[in-house]
Amino acid sequence: MRYIITFFILFLNWAIWSGKFDAFHLALGGISCLIVTYTTHDLLFERKQFSFKDITEVIRLIIYIPWLIYQIVLANIHVASLVLNPRMPIDPKMIRFKTKLKKDISLVTFANSITLTPGTITADITDGEYYVHALNKKVADDLLSGEMENRVAHVFMED
Amino acid sequence: MDIISIIFILAGTFFFATATLGLLRFPDFYTRMHATGKGDTLGAFLSLIGLALYNLHDGMSFDALLVSIKIMFIAIFMFVANPTATHAITKAGLDCKVEPWTKKESSQ
Amino acid sequence: MEQFFLAISLTLGCLALLCLYRAIFGPTVLDRIISTSVIGTKTTVILLLIGLLYQRIDMFVDIALAYALLNFIATMAASKFFRVRGSIVPGAKHFKEREDIK
Known part of the structure; x- marks a missing residue:
């Protein structure tokens, strides 16, 4: 769950700051956001359960x-x-x-x-x-x- | 729209000016933190809101909206980061055992 | 409107110069850290104003964000350095040990 939330926050930031919405840039952003989510997923949310x-x-x-x-x-x-x-x-x-x-x-x-x-x-x-x-x-x-x-x-x- | 953004920017500049005057006039390091930690945060916040509003003054095109959102991001970031930096410096002052200025010492 | 932005930029620049007084003659090193952080905050706003003046706000907003981030990180790093060192007196390397001896 926290993987998904972190990924979406990062991806939203990428989309706003790059300002380009074609497939190439979005794919690049998706890959880099996946890597960052995998390495730092426990920094933003410490808990695993959400309610x-x-x-x-x-x-x-x-x-x-x-x-x-x-x-x-x-x-x-x-x-x-x-x-x-x-x-x-x-x-x-x-x-x-x-x-x-x-x-x-x-x-x-x-x-x-x-x-x-x-x-x-x-x-x-x-x-x-x-x-x-x-x-x-x-x-x-x-x-x-x-x-x-x-x-x-x-x-x-x-x- | 222009008038609102001018008011925002002028208010921000006023708070920047009071922060600077406080930085120059207050007697010691802790009290200077009061002036800068508050005045700078609100000054930057108001000025950036004014700039974001002015940026939208000729039509809500997609690019202008994107730039305004970016400016608001900077404003929110400063809103969180400035008090944190203030804590960090104040804690450094405490750990270095800098004596706080008090009124009694000055009257002696 | 451009003249208004120019006037505001000049005012902020003069305020940054006033802060520079504290950075140069500040009694303690912590005063210098504060004043550099204040100057950095002003510079972020000035960068955006310059962007509006040159009509390249889309480029200058990225520079302004990078400047704000760097300013925050520099302030945190400097304050952390003095927190770990435990002394703001220059040259007092073994400040803590000396206090223990007393």
């Missing part, structure tokens, strides 16, 4: 993205106001907290979301503990309230 839960996850991820973009715009306005303020009212500090997320993909999504939302960047994840650098106390408290963590947990069905 309907995966489709729900993809749909929920697509719903999650617009909220993330809204947060990113807020983050940028926040950083812009800090940069353009002559006194620059920042009080940075490191915080660490435990997370309830388990899967690798949800950990990565949560880390990237933290980096892109106002005033916080992820520095390290070890044994389910996040090390986060926050620009001031308010954004750290916002993060510790756990709203975004619940959203990510909802996307990847861990709640």
Whole structure:
């Protein structure tokens, strides 16, 4: 199953990036995609079984993205106001907290979301503990309230 | 269509400018990561969306659509890759034991 | 419209020059890595703008993708190097051992 999904993702990429749709180029792409699929099939998907839960996850991820973009715009306005303020009212500090997320993909999504939302960047994840650098106390408290963590947990069905 | 893409590109350039100013003005390495990690991602994303829209301004031909899809691919790639690079550099800073700047030290 | 693209390209070029200040005089080597990565991001956008100006966007979009990929890989490689080395001070080869002795 994962062979087929990996092959189709690779082949779609080939078709878009080559931009030629005659038989010769498509056959070349098919052969090279087969070779790449055979050698790296365990990189993209670690599991062998797929179920309907995966489709729900993809749909929920697509719903999650617009909220993330809204947060990113807020983050940028926040950083812009800090940069353009002559006194620059920042009080940075490191915080660490435990997370309830388990899967690798949800950990990565949560880390990237933290980096892109106002005033916080992820520095390290070890044994389910996040090390986060926050620009001031308010954004750290916002993060510790756990709203975004619940959203990510909802996307990847861990709640 | 043209006006929308101009607005997108101008907004992207504004966020690029704030990212650069932040890179120059913030006091230490970790706080500079804040400015670049966010400002660059959104700046590139908005500018690329604006360019993809402008590319379609004279008719939705197949070639133009293909190029726009490619530009959107670059935008999505940057959207994933930029925060990852930010984590990598911040982790390098932590492992090299670079001290974070704090407010108390500066007031002493 | 072409003049608008030219103006935006020039603005981005000036911003890249400002980033170059951080790349040359940056206090630590990590600042230099950040600023090169920022310059690379700007260059990707500038490449696409040049493609629109010369009306060869179909060719420049491939170059821009290659540039974005290379920029990402270069940043990851540089940060990984300093993570493994464990020190940003030049010439401190046995930084970790010395700390153990203390």
